[in-house]
Amino acid sequence: MNTTENPLNKLNASNVYARFSGILSLSNIPLFLVDTNGSILLELIPSPDFCTHICRKSGDQICSDYTSRIQTEEVGCFVCRYGLENILLPIKVQDETLGYIAGMQVYSQETEYQKFMIDIQSLKNETNAELEFIAKSISSLKTVEPNKMKLHEQLCSHIAKNISIDLSESVNYVNSAVERFSIEKEILEKKIIDLEAKNMSLVINPHFLFNTLNSIARIAYFEQSHTTEELIYCLSDLLRYNLKQNDQLHTIASEIDNIEKYLYIQKVRFKNRLEYTIEIPEKIKSYRIPNMIIQPIVENALIHGITPKRDGGKISIYGEEFKKEIIISIADNGNGFPKDILEIIQQAENKSGLGFRATDKRLKQYYGACYGLEIVKSDYSGSTVTIKFPTQPVGRC
Incomplete structure (x- = not known):
């Protein structure tokens, strides 16, 4: 497939929720969409705190167990190093894997004993998380019956196949229209370049804005205007959050x-x-x-x-x-x-x-x-x- 951008990145969260809301309501077991780099694009059903805050190196990246399986292209069900049942199913378009439907992150009745063998102190040393938080996140991990896990596996398979079909139809349509839109594309690109050149002076870099606010706050500090200093820091945080x-x-x-x-x-x-x-x-x-x-x-x-x-x-x-x-x-x-x-x-x-x-x-x-x-x-x-x-x-x- 001749594409420089992964179509999965263009999926709208609201549309995906609306499309699959009926079958998603059948399960409360984690399910999320990731690309081939391991970035989490959508969390349809959120992962437990243990997986989100303890196992992942960052909030938008999958854990090392998933990463290694993506690198070796091992798909299907598997058990992670902490004994949790997981699933990884490919989303393919024209024999090319664009991403994966993943999730589960629960114990089966056979693997539940591993929950009580997790070394909390080692996790604290690795993650700098509080012992109490680690213990609570482990205790909240679910144990699920085999029939519910089978239902969730079928649900994941259905979503992966349907997203693959949707993207295939989209790609075929785009490929057939490329020649027809090539001239318009060149014209639009030239107009965009002209507009960017004309409006470049109006663009404010957010980092410049935050750095400026922080500089003003420091001046307020040295002038002992503590209320002003606090207001500027609050405004900076508000702007950053709103972005x-x-x-x-x-x-x-x-x-x-x-x-x-x-x-x-x-x-x-x-x-x-x-x-x-x-x-x-x-x-x-x-x-x-x-x-x-x-x-x-x-x-x-x-x-x-x-x-x-x-x-x-x-x-x-x-x-x-x-x-x-x-x-x-x-x-x-x-x-x-x-x-x-x-x-x-x-x-x-x-x-x-x-x-x-x-x-x-x-x-x-x-x-x-x-x-x-x-x-x-x-x-x-x-x-x-x-x-x-x-x-x-x-x-x-």
């Missing part, structure tokens, strides 16, 4: 850390006119959601709830787990959404820049139509908006 516009899911903990920095900046601005509390149970902080989900709702509460009040108000953020669902609530004691703003938000076809509809749509694309945002209250005593999503990446609506 993480990828398809990877982020932990609730990282989202909340971002919110705390945002509210710290606003607290300096509003002083006594703004109070806030954040109560998120530790047990749900490790669950993952798309990034920048909570921030737009908090911002709406600040703009439409707190800002219009002369004496300001309070924003409360709290979460709970209920029947395999996570519900995060953002409440304020402001005046509620203005009537015209509320009407805009509630119009599903509206494409307003409020961020509410866009955030709700992102959640529905990831988890299904029964998840997302809901305005459960909006009156003169304040507003409450809830964010609902399942504990697994694919919901069961």
Whole structure:
């Protein structure tokens, strides 16, 4: 196949979830898509913490057991060095392997004993992780019955074959259209070069921006302007986090850390006119959601709830787990959404820049139509908006 770019990199996470959501709901065993370099492209069903944080050298790279099998082109089921059952199935187009469907990462009843033979102290020395975290991640590893493992193997095989078919059809279509689009391609490339030359002076390198902010923060430090220094560092962290516009899911903990920095900046601005509390149970902080989900709702509460009040108000953020669902609530004691703003938000076809509809749509694309945002209250005593999503990446609506 004559291609310089792996078509797997162009797969849209939301489309893949939507395409296979029906069969993915049949299993809660890890399943992910990797390329031939071992980079994880999509996590359809997340891996356990032990595999993600202990075995992998980095969050987006598979562990050495998978890497060695990719290098030797050994596919199928296998048992890793810690006794976990795994699977690696190729995605092929025109006899060329573009990537793999992988996963499982559970114990069988025959291999479960190896779970209790893992040397925790050695892992601590290798990874610098806390002993308590390592022990908890090992204890949370699942043991699965043979029939469920067989079902998951069939599920992986089905997804691998269907992605291969989809990519084959796409490649055949592209190859037949190459000649027809070659002239247009040359014209567009020339236009792009011209535009890049004209707009190069307008491009700001993010690293330049962060370095500049840090330099200003150091000046504030030496001038003993500690509040200014802290604000600049918070702003730098916010910008860096906001630039993480990828398809990877982020932990609730990282989202909340971002919110705390945002509210710290606003607290300096509003002083006594703004109070806030954040109560998120530790047990749900490790669950993952798309990034920048909570921030737009908090911002709406600040703009439409707190800002219009002369004496300001309070924003409360709290979460709970209920029947395999996570519900995060953002409440304020402001005046509620203005009537015209509320009407805009509630119009599903509206494409307003409020961020509410866009955030709700992102959640529905990831988890299904029964998840997302809901305005459960909006009156003169304040507003409450809830964010609902399942504990697994694919919901069961």
